Amino acid sequence: MDNNTLIRSRQRVIVTVVALLLGPVFMIGPAAGGVWLFVANGFSLTSAFVLLVFVGGSAFISYHMLQNFHWVEFDGVRIRGRRFWTRQLVDQAVQDIVEIRPLGSLVRNTTTAIIDKLLGPVRGYEIRFREGPSIVLVCYDMTNVNELVRAVEQAVERARCA
Numbered sequence: 700m701d702n703n704t705l706i707r708s709r710q711r712v713i714v715t716v717v718a719l720l721l722g723p724v725f726m727i728g729p730a731a732g733g734v735w736l737f738v739a740n741g742f743s744l745t746s747a748f749v750l751l752v753f754v755g756g757s758a759f760i761s762y763h764m765l766q767n768f769h770w771v772e773f774d775g776v777r778i779r780g781r782r783f784w785t786r787q788l789v790d791q792a793v794q795d796i797v798e799i800r801p802l803g804s805l806v807r808n809t810t811t812a813i814i815d816k817l818l819g820p821v822r823g824y825e826i827r828f829r830e831g832p833s834i835v836l837v838c839y840d841m842t843n844v845n846e847l848v849r850a851v852e853q854a855v856e857r858a859r860c861a
Contacts, residue, residue, distance in 0.1 A: 706850050707772040708836060708843045710783060715769075718783060722764055730757035768841070771834055773851055778826065780834045791828045793854045798827040802835070824848045 733753025740746040771780035779790045802823040823837035836844045
């Protein structure tokens with residue numbers, strides 16, 4: 700790949716639609732449910748604990764959803780990506796990439812074995828940098844993931860050999 704070629708990976712339309720429709724429900728829903736249960740059952744140690752667990756669930760889901768990228772592009776020298784929800788721009792040079800890690804199942808069981816057979820063992824990639832947030836690309840959520848990662852890997856290898 701030469702330095703003038705731009706490879707872009709975009710979030711698929713169906714993923715965008717589902718995220719817009721269900722994202723707020725998943726991010727706010729557990730906390731709202733916890734508050735409702737707390738108010739409906741009155742103050743007690745149990746209801747306070749349930750509220751805390753539900754708010755924690757909302758925070759966990761929100762944190763992971765806020766990491767999603769709307770698009771990621773690579774021009775041979777720099778990799779850039781815009782987060783879907785926060786619109787934060789991540790912009791890093793190839794020389795700052797420290798690791799490209801494939802993402803797969805953390806737990807091995809019958810369900811993950813079946814999913815691995817259907818979708819393959821690699822679900823995506825995490826590109827880590829010396830400083831700043833990493834870029835996570837999920838194969839079935841975004842287009843051109845494998846092509847983009849392959850081009851980034853080649854550029855990293857060239858940068859290390861130079």
